[in-house]
Amino acid sequence: MSVAKLLVRVAEVEKINDLITRFRFVARDGGLLPAFSGGAHVVVEMEDHGTRRMNPYSLSGDPEDRTGYEITVRRDDAGRGGSIYMHRHVSPGMEMVISHPVNLFPLDGRAKKHLFLAGGIGITPFKAMIHQLSHIGAKWELHYATRNPALCAYGDQLKGPVHFYYDDLKSFIPLRDLLARQPLGTHVYCCGPKGMLSWVRATAAELGLPEHSVHFEEFTAPQPGAPFDVELTLTGKTIHVPSHQSLLEAMEANGVDAPYLCRGGACGQCECQVVKAEGQILHRDHWLTDEEKASNSKIMPCVSRFEGRSLAIER
Amino acid sequence: MLDLKPDFGGFFKDETFVGDFTFANSPSAVRRFPFPFDRDQYMYSVNIEPHVPTRPGSVLEHAFDIDEHYVSEMRDRARVLARDPLRCQSLPHMELAGWDLVELIMESLSRDYPQWFTLERSGNDWHWVNKPLGIDQRFTFLDPSTLPYGPMEYITRQMQGDFTLQDERDGNLWVDAGMVTTQADWSLDFDIGMNFFEWHAPVPLAHEKGIFDRALKFLLKLQHGAPVRRFNWTMTVNPLLDTAPETYPEWGPSKTTLTQANLGAKQHLRVELQSLFRLPRSNAIAFSIRAYLGSFQDLVTVPKWGRRLHRVVRDLHPDLAAYKGFLRNRDAMVEWLSKYDDGAPTSPGIWPED
Known part of the structure; x- marks a missing residue:
């Protein structure tokens, strides 16, 4: 597509x-x-x-x-x-x-209340969500943590039930209490750095919140790494992936029409079958299951890389 | 209430889909019939392609096809709804998707058929004119109190074909709203709230082939601005749009009335042009199921279609003929159609002239 x-x-x-x-x-x-x-x-x-x-x-x-x-x-x-x-x-x-x-991070329209947990630049989707919920009169609440007031983007524009927290001032989201006192039917949404996502995930699980009512924005920016070569078996090309380019970008630069949607390891659109991997695939996506990652049978070229002697994928 | 003051003009036909069944396709409607078989045999596949405008004059020329049956079909929908309001339902969280559908349809129709539909907008103040149905409506977008029905019901009372709205959550699609009065024997009232696998559960053979896993994976990636389409088909005796399970006792027995003398006129190939649109505000997916009816006697006027329809019906897997509800009449259909199959080869593709 x-x-x-x-x-x-x-x-x-x-x-x-x-x-x-x-x-x-x-x-x-x-x-x-x-x-x-x-x-x-x-x-x-x-x-x-x-x-x-x-x-x-x-x-x-x-x-x-x-x-x-x-x-x-x-x-x-x-x-x-x-x-x-x-x-x-x-x-x-x-x-x-x-x-x-x-x-890939939609609101659940059935929620009786939307609870937003933002860390740093993770405020961006919530800003749009708050606009949207305001149009239809739905209930929301934002808890927004940044390093300090100077880095609190849009802090002056966000009005309503908004709570700010600053690392430098040692103020932190009271996560456990906050989640524990939410009314039934609340959906929780979290967007922020990796550590924050894990913290929210673990705390929500401990408190017994239903999995389907806790949502995470799980984009991963592709990280640089060691350069490697890859054989594309369907195209019949062998291409080089430099250290500051992702495998997906390298395919595109070589004129290979590869599907994509999120370019952040979340949507699954660019998934490729691995034909041969002599070495280690560095899986960095949120799409493949742990078993799939361990078996080295698939790779998500938008974020994942390879270290080793040779890699061949179906593309 | 939506007070229909239909204007049939010179184009729209005044006809019925029940009782005396005066529905008929004009010769030009037969030529543009969406014949669904691109080869001489049929088996399930995920036969999805981009829903891009193509072939001027064909049913694929525009995002939504308005044809000569429009006004009469809308009158038939109003009749069905008056009798059974549960044919149209929308769960509370689907209202925003209903507004998305209002926008999609009004933008499409006013762009593609300016002679019949106009839309003027100033911010959220909208003015909609539907000339064939005699509707002139000013309303406030996103404010349901300004329309005589909820947004989905309002606009789908003015659109040929059924619509369902699928909410996306938890990696699945949920049929949480719909307007369903021209259906091939399935019930919105029964299916509402089901997920993709649940509502497709009755379909034979396709689950084993993994078709629904692949189709769902594909649909979850459906993007706004890149709609897709596919054809589906079944058989219907008499030009009855509303073949609902709720009314089966009324129309089911008509399957026993076929003879070689009346089959060409009574037996209809029913084709659904199904299109899927990702909706912008709600992230829901709109599913348009547009049904076309073509009598066997009309379809065989295209020699390619006569030959091919005979071969497809003759060789269809019996489970599919049973699921589509015509196993008991299959032999009679094959006998009737065989007169129009001289054994000559057919060209690939669905179009009559290719």
Whole structure:
């Protein structure tokens, strides 16, 4: 299935704080963009001086504002360059290509109450969700933890039942008490750093919250690693994956049409069968089961890498 | 209430789908009939393709096909709903998906059929005009108190074909809303709230082939802006759109009335053009099931279709003929159709002229 694309122009670039910048896109033809659902992301395509980057970013604006989309990007100085490109090179007036919104972190419409737990840049999907719930009058509550007030993006704009916590001030989300006193029918949503997700997952399980009422945004940005070669058995090509490119990006750079949706190890769309692996697959996705990972029979090329003598996959 | 003041104009037919069954396809409607068989045999497959406009004049020209039966079909839907309101149901969390459907349909129809439908918008103040049905409605988008029905019911009373809305959660799809009055013997009232595997449970052979696992995996990846479609088909005696389990005692016995003399006129191939759209605000999936009826005597006027229909019906797996409800009449159909099959080869694809 090909990915449906939207042709947009950058309308605004606003520095929110030292690390975080907000971007607003409008349709190049001056028309309306599709409405979207809170929690949705778009994949932003970047032509970074000869390297094609495609990074997913949550939409952080109002889903009913069809005149433009907003994303909020945290600069990751240790990352592979997508966020740095956005911060340094994207300016108003630039023409860009983004995917249609895709939602892998949707609201559960049956919830009697939506409880949001945000860590740092994890605020972005909740900002859109709060807009959406406000339109339909649903009940929500946000608990938002950042390092310090200066890095609390949108802190001044978030109104309503919002609670702030700052690591530097030693204030932390009172997670156990908070989860324990939620009314029946509450759905919990968590987006933040890995440690926070594990903490929430473990605490919710300990308290006996039903698994289906606790939701996690589990994007993983592809991490750099050692370069490796891979044989693509269907295409009949052997390609090189440099250290700062993902296997998926390397396939695309070599003209191989590979399916994708989230580019963050969550959706399963890019899954490939492994034909031969002499070495270790570094699984970094949230899609394959532990058994599948252990058997080295499948790989998710958007985030996972390889170390060893030779790898061959069906693509 | 939606007060229909139909205007049949010069295009729409005034006909019935019950009682005296005056429904008939015009010659041009026969030529554009969505004949579903692209080869001389049939077995299940996940036969899904992108729902992109193609073939001007065909049923695939637009996102939603409005044809000569539109006004009469909407009158028939109102008749069925008056008798059994449970044919339309929407669980409370599906209202937003209903609004998504209102937007999708109104945008599509006003773009594709401006001579019949217009939509003017100023923010959330919308003005909808449906000329064939005599509807002129101003309403506030996302405010259900400004429409005479809930959003899904409102718009699907103006759309040919059935609709279901699937909520996506827990890695599955749940049929949590729908308007179902032109169905091939299944019940929304029975299926509502079921997940993808539950509502497909009665289908023979396909589970063993893993078709539903693959289909669900595919649908969960369905993206906004990239709808897909497939054809499905069955057989119906008389041009009855509403073949519901609830009313089986009324229409089931008609299967015993076929003779070689009346079969060409009474026996209809029923084709469903099924299309699936990811909805933007709700992240739900809209499933449009548009039924077309074609009498055997009309279909065999296309020589390719006459030959192929004979071969498909003759060679169909008996479990499928039983599931589709025509095993008892299969031999009679084959006998009637054999007169239109000279054994000549048929060209690939579904189109009459290819």
